[in-house]
Amino acid sequence: MMMSDAIAVGSAERVLADPTTPWWAEHCSRYAYAARHVSGARVLDVASGAGFGARMLADAGASYTVGCDLSPEALRQSRADFGRPGLTFVPADATMLPFLDHAFDVVVSFETLEHLVERDRFITELHRVLKPRGTLFLSTPNYAITRAYARNPFHLHEYMRDELADVLQRTFDDVTLYGQDLSARYRVAPFLPGHDAPRSAFDRVRLLTWKVCNRLPFAIRESVSSALLGRSFYPSSADYVFGADFSRAHVLLAVCRRS
Numbered sequence: 001m002m003m004s005d006a007i008a009v010g011s012a013e014r015v016l017a018d019p020t021t022p023w024w025a026e027h028c029s030r031y032a033y034a035a036r037h038v039s040g041a042r043v044l045d046v047a048s049g050a051g052f053g054a055r056m057l058a059d060a061g062a063s064y065t066v067g068c069d070l071s072p073e074a075l076r077q078s079r080a081d082f083g084r085p086g087l088t089f090v091p092a093d094a095t096m097l098p099f100l101d102h103a104f105d106v107v108v109s110f111e112t113l114e115h116l117v118e119r120d121r122f123i124t125e126l127h128r129v130l131k132p133r134g135t136l137f138l139s140t141p142n143y144a145i146t147r148a149y150a151r152n153p154f155h156l157h158e159y160m161r162d163e164l165a166d167v168l169q170r171t172f173d174d175v176t177l178y179g180q181d182l183s184a185r186y187r188v189a190p191f192l193p194g195h196d197a198p199r200s201a202f203d204r205v206r207l208l209t210w211k212v213c214n215r216l217p218f219a220i221r222e223s224v225s226s227a228l229l230g231r232s233f234y235p236s237s238a239d240y241v242f243g244a245d246f247s248r249a250h251v252l253l254a255v256c257r258r259s
Contacts, residue, residue: 020218021234022189022191022234023191024234025234025235025236025237025239025240026180026192026235026240026251027053027110027111028052028053028056028237029180029237029238029239029240030053030110030137030139030180030240030251030253031052031053031056031057031108031110032056032237032238033137033242033253034057034106034108034137035056035057035059035060036060037106037135037137038057038060038061038062038065038105038106039060039061039062040061040062040063041062041063041104041105041106042062042063042064042065042103042104042105042106043057043058043062043064043065043066043104043105043106043107043108044065044066044067044068044097044099044103044104044106044107044108044129045057045065045066045067045068045108045109046068046092046094046097046107046108046109046112046126047068047069047070047094047109047110047111047112047115048067048068048069048074048078048089049069049071049074049078050074050077050078050081051067051074051077051078051079051081051082051083051089052081052082053067053108053110054066054067054078054082054087054089055081055082055087057106057108058084058086058087062086062106063086064086065086065087065088066087066088066089066090066099066104067087067088067089067090068089068090068091068092068094068097068098069089069091069092070091070092070093070094072091075089075090075091094109094112094116094122094125095116095118095121095122095125096125097125097126097128097129099129100129101128101129102128102129102130102131102132102134103129103131104129104130104131104134105130105131105134105135106134106135106136106137107126107129107130107134107135107136107137108136108137108138109126109136109137109138109139110137110138110139111139111140111141111251112138112140113138113140113159114140114141114155114156114157114158114159115154115155115156116156117156119157119167120167123167123168123170123171124171126138127171127172127258130258132258132259133257133258133259134257134258135255135256135257136172136254136255136256136257136258137253137254137255138168138253138254138256139180139251139252139253139254140158140159140164140251140252140254141155141158141159141193141250141251141252142158142159142160142161142179142246142249142250142251142252143158143159143160143163144160144161144246145193145194145248145249145250146158146193146250148193148194149193159252161177161179161246161252164177164252164254165177165254168254168256171256172256172257172258173257173258173259174256174257174258174259175254175255175256176254176255176256177252177253177254177255178242178243178244178249178252178253178254178255179242179243179244179245179246179247179248179249179251179252179253180240180241180242180249180250180251180252180253181240181241181243181245181248181249181250182195182235182239182240182241183239183240183241185231185235185239186235186239189210189234189235192250193250194248194249194250195248213225213233214233218233221233
């Protein structure tokens with residue numbers, strides 16, 4: 001994840017539950033994608049951070065949801081903001097998960113892998129706690145895009161698409177990769193890697209306009225964008241798409257199944 005002056009983060013690059021930041025919907029979109037597959041399932045969110053994603057999974061009909069994180073601060077805030085029956089938050093090291101084998105139908109871990117030293121052990125743990133025929137949803141930055149930008153100091157390793165597929169296929173039986181990008185409705189979103197290089201003269205005008213508007217207070221930005229473009233200034237969760245086009249996909253989403 002690229003750093004920005006506009007992003008709301010906690011310790012170790014944790015994204016906070018703040019819809020007025022540009023990255024909010026980008027993170028929510030991944031949870032929304034996974035949430036379509038959790039009805040009636042026991043779900044684990046590894047590195048749940050501020051807890052809003054685990055709440056989205058619980059609200060999507062999961063029978064039981066656990067969010068786990070190493071940060072006491074994040075856990076306290078998650079419990080205060082989102083804790084309820086059927087949704088709990090527990091302390092855990094992602095490479096030593098405190099759960100029995102085959103405990104969950106669905107495991108989610110977004111933007112975690114790139115932060116870890118023991119990445120292979122992490123992947124093995126995700127596989128271990130999944131039930132047979134369970135599904136893992138995992139995301140990590142797409143190094144084919146992010147390598148052109150300043151190195152993120154919080155990331156120990158970022159993956160190319162083929163490299164990530166190879167690593168996951170050593171453990172999981174079925175691995176499918178998707179690229180996360182914005183729909184054509186948002187041709188220019190300069191806070192995302194790959195969106196700050198306009199493809200046409202019209203895009204250059206859009207980029208300049210975006211930068212000017214981004215200096216305005218949030219409420220004014222929203223009003224101007226709504227009046228001129230008929231949409232919010234920052235993309236919504238529904239504006240992100242997951243598909244086979246990796247040309248500007250700043251994030252790789254892996255859907256892994258075990259037999």
